[in-house]
Amino acid sequence: MVVPASWQERTESYFKNLQDRISRAIEELDGNxxxxxxxxxxxxxxxxxxxxxxxxxxxxxxxxFSSVNxxxxxxxAAKIPLGTGTWFFATGMSxxxxxxNPMIPAVHANFRYLEKGDAAWFxxxxxxxxxxxxxxxxxxxxxxxxxxxxxxxxxxYPRFKKWCDEYFTLKHRGEMRGIGGVFFDYLEGDxxxxxxxxxxxxxxxxxAYLPIAKRRMNEPFGEHERQYQLYRRGRYVEFxxxxxxxxxxxxxxxxxxxxxxxxxxxxxxxxxxxKPQPGSREEKALEFYQxxxxx
Numbered sequence: 001m002v003v004p005a006s007w008q009e010r011t012e013s014y015f016k017n018l019q020d021r022i023s024r025a026i027e028e029l030d031g032n033x034x035x036x037x038x039x040x041x042x043x044x045x046x047x048x049x050x051x052x053x054x055x056x057x058x059x060x061x062x063x064x065f066s067s068v069n070x071x072x073x074x075x076x077a078a079k080i081p082l083g084t085g086t087w088f089f090a091t092g093m094s095x096x097x098x099x100x101n102p103m104i105p106a107v108h109a110n111f112r113y114l115e116k117g118d119a120a121w122f123x124x125x126x127x128x129x130x131x132x133x134x135x136x137x138x139x140x141x142x143x144x145x146x147x148x149x150x151x152x153x154x155x156x157y158p159r160f161k162k163w164c165d166e167y168f169t170l171k172h173r174g175e176m177r178g179i180g181g182v183f184f185d186y187l188e189g190d191x192x193x194x195x196x197x198x199x200x201x202x203x204x205x206x207x208a209y210l211p212i213a214k215r216r217m218n219e220p221f222g223e224h225e226r227q228y229q230l231y232r233r234g235r236y237v238e239f240x241x242x243x244x245x246x247x248x249x250x251x252x253x254x255x256x257x258x259x260x261x262x263x264x265x266x267x268x269x270x271x272x273x274x275k276p277q278p279g280s281r282e283e284k285a286l287e288f289y290q291x292x293x294x295x
Contacts, residue, residue: 007113007115007120007191008067008089008091008113008115010195011091011113011195012067012091014195014199014202015065015067015091015092015093015111015112015113016065016093018093018111018202018203019048019050019063019064019065019093021206022063022093022095022205022206023050023063025206025210026052026058026061026063026097027052029057029210029213029214029217030052030055030056030057030058030061031055031056031057032052032054032055032056033052034050034051034052034061034063035050035051035052035053036048036049036050037049037050037051037258037259039256039259041068041070041256043068043069043070043071043253044068044069044070045066045067045068045069045070046066046067046068047064047065047066047067047068047256047259048064048065049062049064049256049258049259049262050062050063050064051262053266055100056100057099057100057101057104057213057217058097058098058099058100059098059099059100059265059266059267060097060098060265060266061095061096061097061098062095062096062097062262062263063093063094063095064093064094064095064259064262065091065092065093066090066091066092066094066259067089067090067091068089068090068091068253069087069088069089069090070087070088070253071086071087071088072086072087072088072116072252072253073086073252074086076252076253077116080116081186082116082119082121082186082188083115083116083117083118083119084116084117084118084119085116085117086117087116087117088114088115088116088253089114089115089116090112090113090114090115090249090253091112091113092110092111092112092113092124093109093110093111093112093202094108094109094110094111094112094246094263095107095108095109095110096108096262096263097209098233098265098266099213099217101216101217101218101219101221102131102132102221102225102226102228102229103131103132103134103216103219103221103225104212104213104216104217104219105128105129105130105131105133105137105178105179105212105216106128106129106130106131106178106233106236106265107126107127107128107129107209108126108127108129108263109124109125109126109202109205110123110124110125110126110246111123111124111125111198111201111202112124112246113195113198119188120188120191121185121186121187121188121194122184122187122194122195122197122198123184123185123186123187123245124183124184124185124198124201124202125160125163125164125181125182125183125184125201126145126181126182126201126205126208126209127164127168127177127178127179127180127181127182127183128141128178128179128180128181128209128212129177129178129179129232129235129236130178130179130285130288131225131228131229131232131285132225132228132281132285133179133285133288134216137212137215137216138179138288138292138294139294139295140208140211140212141179141181141208141209141212141294142161142180142181142294142295143294143295144204144207144208145157145161145181145182145201145204145208145295146161146295147204148200148201148203148204149182149197149201151200152193152196152197152200153197156182156184156197157182157295160182160183160184161180161181161182161295162291163182163183163184164180164181164182164183165180165291167183167243168180168183168239170235170238170239170242170243171243172238172242173235173238175235175286175289175290176289176290176291177235177236177239177289178289179288179289179292179294180291180294182201185245227269228282230267230268230269231269231270231271231274233265233267233268233269234268234269234270236264236265236268237264237265237268240263240264244263246260247260247261247263
């Protein structure tokens with residue numbers, strides 16, 4: 001008799017496979033290999049972190065897999081709206097790519113499955129963060145995500161797109177950190193359907209992002225554009241350290257700090273009261289960092 005795989009085993013297997021497929025595609029594009037670190041978590045579980053630094057296309061790219069379990073601090077457990085008690089299980093795949101060329105957008109994705117006490121749910125999403133936005137790139141990224149959502153429920157893309165716009169907003173600056181994508185959390189209900197949906201979104205990531213990276217990787221740029229890229233990366237750092245749920249969850253559950261903070265760019269700068277020149281490409285870019293219908 002074959003014993004069916006548990007939800008923990010099924011989700012772990014998918015997220016590992018997704019990490020492998022994305023890693024191979026990025027290595028093929030960049031021409032360099034990821035460094036892999038296997039790690040264990042004190043309290044239960046562990047993961048594998050893959051980092052590519054100083055590549056031809058990516059200045060820094062990270063693709064993480066983790067599967068951790070144990071007991072949450074009581075104060076933190078009380079903040080999670082689902083499930084009872086403090087016991088938890090969490091597995092997922094996350095990535096952040098910081099390109100070398102300022103014309104290639106940075107990108108983030110995270111797909112996860114969690115159990116806490118008597119509850120289980122999925123969360124995740126992906127969003128695009130260009131320094132020099134192109135409308136056709138934004139439209140392509142959103143169109144692929146919309147198609148993946150529509151295969152399951154046509155109401156999901158507008159709902160999760162709006163959620164992404166709101167979630168990836170720097171409240172203290174009143175602007176989005178990029179041009180959005182989709183974001184969802186605490187996805188309960190039909191677990192089979194929700195898992196199929198998460199797999200579909202995860203499997204669509206390379207289709208959504210790679211054509212953009214390939215289209216922009218040979219665009220010319222100079223020191224001016226490079227310095228503006230470092231300035232815009234500051235927005236990325238601010239969001240990840242102040243608001244990002246994955247970062248907060250990882251640190252609160254005593255995860256591996258190096259893996260949690262692999263999302264941060266290798267170089268960044270902050271300028272006091274920076275204002276782009278009127279009519280410049282940098283000024284026009286600011287128009288993109290507000291909610292807009294792309295798909």
